[in-house]
Amino acid sequence: MKDQSLSKCSAGSGGNKSESGADPLSLIEGLDLNQGMLCAANNRKLYEKLLVAFESNNCNTVADIRVALSSGDTERAKRMAHSLKGLAATIGATELHVAAKNTEDAIISGPLNGVLEEALDNVDKLMATLLSQIRQIFGVASCG
Numbered sequence: 030m031k032d033q034s035l036s037k038c039s040a041g042s043g044g045n046k047s048e049s050g051a052d053p054l055s056l057i058e059g060l061d062l063n064q065g066m067l068c069a070a071n072n073r074k075l076y077e078k079l080l081v082a083f084e085s086n087n088c089n090t091v092a093d094i095r096v097a098l099s100s101g102d103t104e105r106a107k108r109m110a111h112s113l114k115g116l117a118a119t120i121g122a123t124e125l126h127v128a129a130k131n132t133e134d135a136i137i138s139g140p141l142n143g144v145l146e147e148a149l150d151n152v153d154k155l156m157a158t159l160l161s162q163i164r165q166i167f168g169v170a171s172c173g
Contacts, residue, residue, distance in 0.1 A: 128151045
């Protein structure tokens with residue numbers, strides 16, 4: 030069954046251009062700028078605020094999920110993965126959305142044959158790339 034949360038916002042447009050002619054946000058790996066802009070009602074300033082807020086509010090999410098799992102709090106871990114899934118869809122981070130969904134599903138299913146760890150590692154990798162690029166574009170410091 031297709032995950033419907035990404036279809037809540039469908040293709041839109043928008044964007045500022047750099048001196049080279051390319052919108053710097055369009056260069057962010059794994060980010061569907063049109064999707065994110067549509068979810069922000071094609072409001073560029075709002076979308077940029079969402080990206081910066083996403084970075085500052087989620088820079089420790091994977092570590093927090095791991096802590097919750099290691100302490101046996103699977104409900105908290107599941108909620109965090111679920112929230113990350115929705116936020117990723119909202120900003121247009123489609124790969125991260127799918128990875129967070131896979132993580133949430135793995136938490137629900139239980140740690141079978143390393144599936145959960147693999148899913149978390151994938152989210153971690155995608156988050157590191159996305160957050161690093163958001164920091165670079167917006168000049169925000171790492172919250173690490």
